[in-house]
Amino acid sequence: MIKITFPDGSQKEFKKGISSLEIAEGISPRLAKEVYSATVNGELLDLARPVDVDATIKLHKWDDTEGKHAFWHSSSHLMAEALEALYPGIKFGIGPAIENGFYYDVDPGTSRVITETDLPVIENKMKELAATNHAFIREEISKKDAIELFTKKGDEYKTELISELQDGTITLYKSGSFTDLCRGPHLTSTEPIKAIKLTSVAGAYWRGDEKRKMMTRIYGITFPKQKMLDDYLVFLEEAKKRDHRRIGKELELFTFSQKVGMGLPLWLPKGSEVRQNLINFLTALLKKRGYKIVTTPHIGNVDLYKLSGHFEKYGKDSFQPISTPQEGEQFMLKPMNCPHHCEIYNATPHSYKELPVRMAEFGTVYRYEQSGELHGLTRVRSFTQDDAHHFCRPDQLRDEFKNIIDLILYVFKIMNFNDYTAQISLRDPDNKEKYIGSEENWEKAERDIIEAAGEKNLVTNVVRGEAAFYGPKLDFMVKDAIGRKWQLGTIQVDYNLPERFDLTYNGNDNQKHRPVMIHRTIFGSMERFVAVLIENTSGKFPLWLAPDKAVILPISDKFNDYAAKVLEILNNSDICTLIDDRSEKIGKKIRDNELKRIPYLLIIGEKEAESGTISVRKQGDGDKGVMKIEEFVNFIRSEIKNELAF
RNA sequence: GCCGAUGUAGCUCAGUUGGCCAGAGCAGCUGAUUUGUAAUCUGCAGGUCGGGGGUUCGAAUCCCUUCAUCGGCUCCA
Structure with a gap:
C-alpha cells in the first residue's frame, strides 16, 4: 500500500500502482469526469500514470491552468490528427497549449496553403475524430528509435527537435492514427472535448527564427461544454467593442493618416485633452517626489x-x-532620451550630498518599428515617453528602486489597473556576450532588483534572457481588451551609460565616484497608456480625465438662453461643458450623448429655468435628481478630488 | 521585413456565376416639429468601389503590381 496526501492535508492509503484517475474515482465518479491531469510529488502527469510510492497529489480540473493545458494540449493533437487526415504528408512543428487555447505550427508542403476558409472543414474533422473517443496513449522510446520513426515519416521538424533531447527522456503520444513527439501530459481520451473552434491562421517562423522557414500556425480553442465556447465567443465580440482603435475613432480621440505616415499618431482635440490631463497629473506627482523637469531636442x-x-x-x-x-x-x-539626460547631468558638477538627481521629461522619441508590427496606439513609430532618469549613489539604489515601485503602484491604483503583472528580466546566462557592462555590476544590479521587489512584496515572475543590453529591469504589464499584455511601467538599472558618459559625483572623500543610473517610465508612453486606458474603461474615462465633463441638453429651443447661461457658468468654473441645442427630442439627445460617454448630462426645461437649477443625469447610471448650478460645480470638484485621493 | 486575410460614402456594411446611371442604415446638410430622461418626420447631398496596369464588347467583381489595414511571426533601446 502507498500513502497519498491531498492538498488539504488529508491522507488515504491506496494500492501500489494505482492511477490518479482511479484515485479520483475513489473520491467521486463525478470528480473523475472533471479531472484532466495531476501533479504527483511535484511532477505534472497524465491521469493514467501509475503511482508507485507515497505521494502528495493534486488533481487538476478545468479551473486550474494545468487542467486547461492538458485539455488544450490534447486538443492540439486532435487538430494535428485531423490535419494529417485532410492533408496527407503534412509536417508538424510544435503544438502547445497557450493562455487561451492552443496552436499547431505545420508545414502543409509546397503549393498547399491553409487559409481561414479551410478552418471549418478541419473543425468538423476534429469533431468527427473526437466523437470516436479514442485514448491518448503514452509510450517511452529511445532516441534512436524516435529519430528513425520520424525520419521514416519524413518529418524533419520533429527529428530536429528529437536530436536536441536527451536519450531516455523521450516520449510519444498516440491518439487514433496520429503519433506525436510529446512530453505530455494529456487527457485520458478525446471524450471531454465537446466544443471546438479554430480561431485563426497565421504565419510563424520555425523556432522563432526569421531566417528559417515560415510555418503555418493554426490557432484554436476547445471547451468541455458548448455553452462555455458560446460564452467565450460572446466575450470576444464584447472585447472587440472595447478596441481602442475603434473607440478612438468613435470618440474622436486620435487618428492616423497615410499621408503623414504609418505609425505616426495624430492626437485630435479630445484625445489631446485626455493626454494633457494625464501629463498634468503626473507632473504634479513628480514635483512632489523631487523630480526636476527637463526639456531636450528631438x-x-x-x-x-x-x-x-x-x-x-x-x-x-x-x-x-x-x-x-x-x-x-x-x-x-532621438530614439530615447537617456543620452540627452546624461549630458544634462554632466552640465553641472555633483556632490554626493545632492544625489539622487531625478530628471524627468515627457520626451517624444522615434523608432522605426517594422511595418507589420504597428498596432493602433500601442505600437507606433513616434511616441512620448513619461521618461525619467535617477542618478544615484550605489547605496541609494535600493531605496530609489523601491520608491519608483511605490509610484507606479500608486498611479496604477488611481487608474484602477488591478490586473497587472510584474516581470523581472535578467540576463540570459548562456549568452552573456550579448550584454555590455561588467560581470560584477550585472550581478549587483540583478540582486538589487530582486531584493527591492521582494521588500515591496511585489509578486513577480523572473525571466532570464529578457534584460536590456545595458542592464536588468522590472516591467509592469497591463492587459488590453482581449488579454494581450502590454508593457507600461518599467524600471531599469544601468551601470553602462554612466561609464560611457563618464558621469561622476564628488564623494565625501573628495574623490570622483560613478553614479548608478535608473531608467524608468510609469505610463510607458502616453500613446500606449491611453490605449490601455481606453480598453480598460471602454472609453468611459474617470471624470478627472474626461475631455468634456458635462453636456447641457435643453428640452426645447425655448430654453436655449438659460442653457447658454448655465454653460457659461460651468465653463468659467473650469468644468469643460458642451451644449446640444439641436431641435431634437430629449430622448434622442440623451442617447447620442450617452454614446459619447460624456460623464454628466444636464437636462434643462421649464422647471429648471424657473428655479435656476439643472437636472443631472450620470452617464450609464440614469437620473440623479435636480441640483442648483453652484451645487453641481462643487459636486464635480469633490468628485474629481475623490478620484485622485488615495 | 515575413505568412495569411481584407480594402465599396465620414462610420457600419449590401452588391448573386463580370452586364443597364453602384445601394442601405447611421452621421452631415434642408425644412417641419418644440419635445421631460437611450433613436420624430421630410427632402437633399456624399463614392474615379485603396492606387496603377492588364484581360474583356463590357470590371467593384477576373489577373498582375503597388499602398494601406487586420490577425500572427520576428523585433521591441
Whole structure:
C-alpha cells in the first residue's frame, strides 16, 4: 500500500500502482469526469500514470491552468490528427497549449496553403475524430528509435527537435492514427472535448527564427461544454467593442493618416485633452517626489549615439540619420532620451550630498518599428515617453528602486489597473556576450532588483534572457481588451551609460565616484497608456480625465438662453461643458450623448429655468435628481478630488 | 521585413456565376416639429468601389503590381 496526501492535508492509503484517475474515482465518479491531469510529488502527469510510492497529489480540473493545458494540449493533437487526415504528408512543428487555447505550427508542403476558409472543414474533422473517443496513449522510446520513426515519416521538424533531447527522456503520444513527439501530459481520451473552434491562421517562423522557414500556425480553442465556447465567443465580440482603435475613432480621440505616415499618431482635440490631463497629473506627482523637469531636442548628433552604444546596436533599424549642409555632419531623430539626460547631468558638477538627481521629461522619441508590427496606439513609430532618469549613489539604489515601485503602484491604483503583472528580466546566462557592462555590476544590479521587489512584496515572475543590453529591469504589464499584455511601467538599472558618459559625483572623500543610473517610465508612453486606458474603461474615462465633463441638453429651443447661461457658468468654473441645442427630442439627445460617454448630462426645461437649477443625469447610471448650478460645480470638484485621493 | 486575410460614402456594411446611371442604415446638410430622461418626420447631398496596369464588347467583381489595414511571426533601446 502507498500513502497519498491531498492538498488539504488529508491522507488515504491506496494500492501500489494505482492511477490518479482511479484515485479520483475513489473520491467521486463525478470528480473523475472533471479531472484532466495531476501533479504527483511535484511532477505534472497524465491521469493514467501509475503511482508507485507515497505521494502528495493534486488533481487538476478545468479551473486550474494545468487542467486547461492538458485539455488544450490534447486538443492540439486532435487538430494535428485531423490535419494529417485532410492533408496527407503534412509536417508538424510544435503544438502547445497557450493562455487561451492552443496552436499547431505545420508545414502543409509546397503549393498547399491553409487559409481561414479551410478552418471549418478541419473543425468538423476534429469533431468527427473526437466523437470516436479514442485514448491518448503514452509510450517511452529511445532516441534512436524516435529519430528513425520520424525520419521514416519524413518529418524533419520533429527529428530536429528529437536530436536536441536527451536519450531516455523521450516520449510519444498516440491518439487514433496520429503519433506525436510529446512530453505530455494529456487527457485520458478525446471524450471531454465537446466544443471546438479554430480561431485563426497565421504565419510563424520555425523556432522563432526569421531566417528559417515560415510555418503555418493554426490557432484554436476547445471547451468541455458548448455553452462555455458560446460564452467565450460572446466575450470576444464584447472585447472587440472595447478596441481602442475603434473607440478612438468613435470618440474622436486620435487618428492616423497615410499621408503623414504609418505609425505616426495624430492626437485630435479630445484625445489631446485626455493626454494633457494625464501629463498634468503626473507632473504634479513628480514635483512632489523631487523630480526636476527637463526639456531636450528631438534630434541628437550621431556621435552621441555612438558614444552611448545605441547606434551600434540599433542604428541600422532606426530612422536613418539626417544629413546637414555641413559635410559629414549627421543627426538622428532621438530614439530615447537617456543620452540627452546624461549630458544634462554632466552640465553641472555633483556632490554626493545632492544625489539622487531625478530628471524627468515627457520626451517624444522615434523608432522605426517594422511595418507589420504597428498596432493602433500601442505600437507606433513616434511616441512620448513619461521618461525619467535617477542618478544615484550605489547605496541609494535600493531605496530609489523601491520608491519608483511605490509610484507606479500608486498611479496604477488611481487608474484602477488591478490586473497587472510584474516581470523581472535578467540576463540570459548562456549568452552573456550579448550584454555590455561588467560581470560584477550585472550581478549587483540583478540582486538589487530582486531584493527591492521582494521588500515591496511585489509578486513577480523572473525571466532570464529578457534584460536590456545595458542592464536588468522590472516591467509592469497591463492587459488590453482581449488579454494581450502590454508593457507600461518599467524600471531599469544601468551601470553602462554612466561609464560611457563618464558621469561622476564628488564623494565625501573628495574623490570622483560613478553614479548608478535608473531608467524608468510609469505610463510607458502616453500613446500606449491611453490605449490601455481606453480598453480598460471602454472609453468611459474617470471624470478627472474626461475631455468634456458635462453636456447641457435643453428640452426645447425655448430654453436655449438659460442653457447658454448655465454653460457659461460651468465653463468659467473650469468644468469643460458642451451644449446640444439641436431641435431634437430629449430622448434622442440623451442617447447620442450617452454614446459619447460624456460623464454628466444636464437636462434643462421649464422647471429648471424657473428655479435656476439643472437636472443631472450620470452617464450609464440614469437620473440623479435636480441640483442648483453652484451645487453641481462643487459636486464635480469633490468628485474629481475623490478620484485622485488615495 | 515575413505568412495569411481584407480594402465599396465620414462610420457600419449590401452588391448573386463580370452586364443597364453602384445601394442601405447611421452621421452631415434642408425644412417641419418644440419635445421631460437611450433613436420624430421630410427632402437633399456624399463614392474615379485603396492606387496603377492588364484581360474583356463590357470590371467593384477576373489577373498582375503597388499602398494601406487586420490577425500572427520576428523585433521591441
